[in-house]
Amino acid sequence: MRPPSSFKQEFFKKWVVGLQYYGTSSRDMNILERKKAIKLSADVAMASARDGKTYWSRYLIAKASKEDDCISKNLVKNILGNEYERLTKPSSSSSSIHQCSSSKWIRSKNIVRRSCNMRRIRKHAQKHVLASSIIAKRMVKKRTQVLKALVPGGESMDEFCLLEETIDYLLSLQAQVDVMHKLVNASGLPS
Amino acid sequence: MNDDSVIRDFVNRSIKLDPGLDNNGWTDFGKYPVSGNGFGGEITGFGVNGVDLVDYSLSRTSSCPTAEVKVVDELVVTEKLGAKVGKESFKKRKAQNPKVVAEELNRDKRMKGDSEEESKVTEVNNSNSSTTSNNNNNNNNKETSGDSVKENSKASGAQKQDYIHVRARRGQATDSHSLAERVRREKISERMKYLQDLVPGCNKITGKAGMLDEIINYVQSLQRQVEFLSMKLAAVNPRLDFNIENLFAKEMFSANTAGFPIGTSSEMANSSAYLPLNSLQQMISSCGLDMGMNSSDISLQRSRSAPVSDAFLDTTCFTQAQPSSSPWETDLQNLYNVEFNQTRPVTFPPQSFTGILEANNLKMEM
Incomplete structure (x- = not known):
């Protein structure tokens, strides 16, 4: 319910916390590690600014907190602050619920698809008129798969859910890019 | 500020959105609002799980007021909400015929009340608008004035009804599965429209595949941009100077929100002197x-x-x-x-x- 500028503000606040931590801990990192840390902190800050309301943000946080090297783990802890428990624990439990129910869903979907395929083959044998629509459907399906790979946690979503999350993720990404641009400009680089 | 309004709108929507997002996304099957125009039935008892129909009753009413509309039938999916979904969502869209809607309201009231009241209301209804109505409580199908067809009615009466208008066009299937499928498709296309507004350059493209292409490209470009920007930050500053950043942040955001003089902040950002x-x-x-x-x-x-x-x-x-x-x-x-x-x-x-x-x-x- 909050306006976008305050979302940016929230994101920036958390990100600065993460960057500060990174600044104190990263004297002897090479550039790739630094870049990774910056990106991770930006992602986690974005996700936590979204407050764990959406699936992609929970997925991002869970993924980041499962990261094995301790710097990023501490980074996540630092950014999330006292919300760490709340955001990681319930997300993991709910995501596991989601996972199992979605796996069940996927299984049943597979069955449906198989039966549909059989029917379609039969129909296809009868009529060749449907070929174009089948091609269109296949195209859409392929692109949906690609989109699922892009949105974090998108593998276990159905189509409608995926669109919802995509909208939200897009908006957050836009805000993130905007803030990062401003920071880059502010740190005096020729852009 | 088109962007802002879009975002706010979306946030609104995403907050009032489904509890189904948290569970499975399919649990809100029964809640999908669909409106169409045609003839239809009344389906009660969509469980919360949505997929398993507890029981549904198909009640077809055909009303023919003499002057107004030729055949206006209403397809209503009533949904019995479980106890844990306390809030009744009451959605109506594309109410093309307000009269029918009013009639539906009456019917809903009637369902809550007891049978005598119900018959009264029915009578009032009949005398007023010469339409027919079905009573779900106690199997007394009344043939009323006009040519009314009634088949049905075994439905749980005292339940709280939450119903959604579903209108099917002529010739469209009206069984529950195709209804739900249609509702789902409608919702998806709504979201697609929304994404079309969001993604730049997506307005001219028609067709789902092309739009998905565009969306994918946009998401990828944004993600690459994030990578690139973080690389840039990492490359130039071995350690970011955070005091300046903090100051700048305050300036930047307050200039954006609270209306600080923008000139000073831009000067601050631009001029090294x-x-x-x-x-x-x-x-x-x-x-x-x-x-x-x-x-x-x-x-x-x-x-x-x-x-x-x-x-x-x-x-x-x-x-x-x-x-x-x-x-x-x-x-x-x-x-x-x-x-x-x-x-x-x-x-x-x-x-x-x-x-x-x-x-x-x-x-x-x-």
């Missing part, structure tokens, strides 16, 4: 103000602010710093100039200032 410029401006403005206030002791002021004033007189920065150039200001400037020219050889050795002045000039021209 911000600090000297700023102090200069401050001194200039203060001295000008003092001079405006009490012009009696100019000589005293002059001795204090002479080097600075020399700088701004040379670079004509005075008018820039104070763009509200009222005539008395220019007068003051002239006067000051004269006085300064008079007094300069006396008070200040010129060669000691030339270096400073040139440095100032340089900075200000930067």
Whole structure:
């Protein structure tokens, strides 16, 4: 319910916390590690600014907190602050619920698809008129798969859910890019 | 600010959205609003799980008011909400015929009430609009005026009904599965429209595959941008200087939200010579103000602010710093100039200032 500028503000606040931590801990990192840390902190800050309301943000946080090297783990802890428990624990439990129910869903979907395929083959044998629509459907399906790979946690979503999350993720990404641009400009680089 | 409104709208939507997002996304199957126009049935008892129909009753009402519409039938999916979904969502869209809607309202009330009231309401209904209605409670199908077809009615009466209008066009299937499928497709296309607004350059594209392509490209470009920006940050600053960043952040956001003068923040972001410029401006403005206030002791002021004033007189920065150039200001400037020219050889050795002045000039021209 909050306006976008305050979302940016929230994101920036958390990100600065993460960057500060990174600044104190990263004297002897090479550039790739630094870049990774910056990106991770930006992602986690974005996700936590979204407050764990959406699936992609929970997925991002869970993924980041499962990261094995301790710097990023501490980074996540630092950014999330006292919300760490709340955001990681319930997300993991709910995501596991989601996972199992979605796996069940996927299984049943597979069955449906198989039966549909059989029917379609039969129909296809009868009529060749449907070929174009089948091609269109296949195209859409392929692109949906690609989109699922892009949105974090998108593998276990159905189509409608995926669109919802995509909208939200897009908006957050836009805000993130905007803030990062401003920071880059502010740190005096020729852009 | 189109973007802002879009975002706000979306946030609204996403908050009031489904509890189904958290569970499976399919649990809100029964809640999908669909509206169409045609004939239909009434389906009760969509469980919360949505997929398993507990029982559904198909009640078809065909109403023919003489003058108004030829055949307006209403397809209503009523949904029995479980106890844990306490909130009744009451959605109606595309109510093409308000009369039918009113009728539906009546029917809903009737379902809550007991049977006598119900019959009364039915009678009222009949006398008013000569439409037919079905009563779900106790199997007394009444043939009323007009040609009314009723089949049905075994439905749980005392339940709280939450129903959604579903209108099917002529010839469309009306069984529950295709209804739900249609509802789902409608919702998806709504979201697609929304995404179309969101993704730049997606307006001209029709077709789902093309739109998905565009969306994918956009998401990828944004993600790459994030990578690139973080790489840039990592490359240039081995350690970011956070005090400046904090200050800048405050400036930036307050300039965005609270209406700070934008000029200063942009200056701050752009000019590396911000600090000297700023102090200069401050001194200039203060001295000008003092001079405006009490012009009696100019000589005293002059001795204090002479080097600075020399700088701004040379670079004509005075008018820039104070763009509200009222005539008395220019007068003051002239006067000051004269006085300064008079007094300069006396008070200040010129060669000691030339270096400073040139440095100032340089900075200000930067």
